[in-house]
Amino acid sequence: MIRLYDDLIIQVVCRIMIPLIQFFALYVIAHGHYSPGGGFQGGCILAASFILMVIAYDLDWMKKRFSEIKNTFMVALGIFIYALIGLICILLGAEYLNYGILHKILPADPIKVRALGTLGIEIGVGITVMAVMVSIFLNLTTYGRHEKGEV
Amino acid sequence: MKLFAIIIVFMTGAALIYSTLDMPDWGDPNSPASLHVSPRYIQKTIEEAATPNAVTSVLADYRGYDTLGETTVIFTAAVVCILLLRRFENDKTV
Amino acid sequence: MIWLVDILILTIVVICALGAINVRDLLSSAILLGAYSFLMCILWTEMGAVDVAFTEAAVGAGISTAFFIGAIYQTTRRTKD
Numbered sequence: 283m284i285r286l287y288d289d290l291i292i293q294v295v296c297r298i299m300i301p302l303i304q305f306f307a308l309y310v311i312a313h314g315h316y317s318p319g320g321g322f323q324g325g326c327i328l329a330a331s332f333i334l335m336v337i338a339y340d341l342d343w344m345k346k347r348f349s350e351i352k353n354t355f356m357v358a359l360g361i362f363i364y365a366l367i368g369l370i371c372i373l374l375g376a377e378y379l380n381y382g383i384l385h386k387i388l389p390a391d392p393i394k395v396r397a398l399g400t401l402g403i404e405i406g407v408g409i410t411v412m413a414v415m416v417s418i419f420l421n422l423t424t425y426g427r428h429e430k431g432e433v
Numbered sequence: 434m435k436l437f438a439i440i441i442v443f444m445t446g447a448a449l450i451y452s453t454l455d456m457p458d459w460g461d462p463n464s465p466a467s468l469h470v471s472p473r474y475i476q477k478t479i480e481e482a483a484t485p486n487a488v489t490s491v492l493a494d495y496r497g498y499d500t501l502g503e504t505t506v507i508f509t510a511a512v513v514c515i516l517l518l519r520r521f522e523n524d525k526t527v
Numbered sequence: 528m529i530w531l532v533d534i535l536i537l538t539i540v541v542i543c544a545l546g547a548i549n550v551r552d553l554l555s556s557a558i559l560l561g562a563y564s565f566l567m568c569i570l571w572t573e574m575g576a577v578d579v580a581f582t583e584a585a586v587g588a589g590i591s592t593a594f595f596i597g598a599i600y601q602t603t604r605r606t607k608d
Contacts, residue, residue: 315489320492333590357511364501364504368497393483397484403497407504411504414507417514418514419593
């Protein structure tokens with residue numbers, strides 16, 4: 283499935299579409315407070331842009347931009363951000379994941395700072411979901427070898 | 434044997450449809466699900482969490498610990514997928 | 528007349544589900560499952576659950592169809608039964 287199929291129309295259209303898809307995914311993550319969306323949906327759309335990269339070009343073209351080491355690192359990074367925000371709340375003297383206490387280190391009042399805490403964990407969830415979906419797709423389509431196959 | 438399977442499927446479907454007749458109407462404000470904690474989430478989400486979207490504030494703020502477990506499940510899926518499927522070039526055991 | 532739209536979408540959902548089970552070609556089956564997910568997304572939007580509809584569109588119709596196609600390419604495309 284992963285091989286270079288030279289088609290000018292598909293490659294040019296995907297080269298235009300991929301940045302727009304990624305911007306839309308970041309908008310969905312960051313605007314989750316006001317409109318439908320959030321970390322999970324935005325992460326899935328971001329992963330879809332990388333899957334489109336693999337399908338339209340080939341595996342090496344995508345791994346040059348988003349290598350496997352970075353991908354596996356980001357699988358753990360997102361959930362680490364999530365747990366770290368909860369731990370900071372404990373260190374500042376409140377319950378786990380009680381974002382109201384973050385007003386001691388962030389410049390906002392105790393109510394507004396809850397929205398910032400929510401944004402922080404949405405970013406963590408988005409990073410994890412994006413890396414997980416890309417990792418599962420690449421392992422599934424390349425027999426776990428992460429190289430271009432025959433079929 | 435096929436007839437037996439069809440009978441089982443239709444009986445299960447009939448039981449499921451019959452059990453939905455007892456459920457409250459769609460969007461009923463007096464149903465038990467919308468009387469317990471939902472009014473507080475809808476009324477106080479701005480003044481308590483500063484988040485206009487009530488779904489996001491419930492998922493990430495009121496029930497933040499739940500979402501942490503959900504993310505852990507996804508993380509575990511990726512770790513298991515890498516452990517089971519990933520093959521390296523010089524690995525003699527596979 | 529919103530219930531007419533409801534009945535129409537539910538009918539197409541049932542047709543898509545039966546087609547996904549009965550069709551011989553596994554690739555068409557995966558695409559029919561994607562269509563099923565997208566119709567469920569429309570149904571949820573119509574019922575007012577926009578967040579669930581967004582998740583269904585991103586995961587059910589987008590990512591899982593790509594996973595299904597990736598898994599089908601590892602095996603044969605035709606079913607035996």
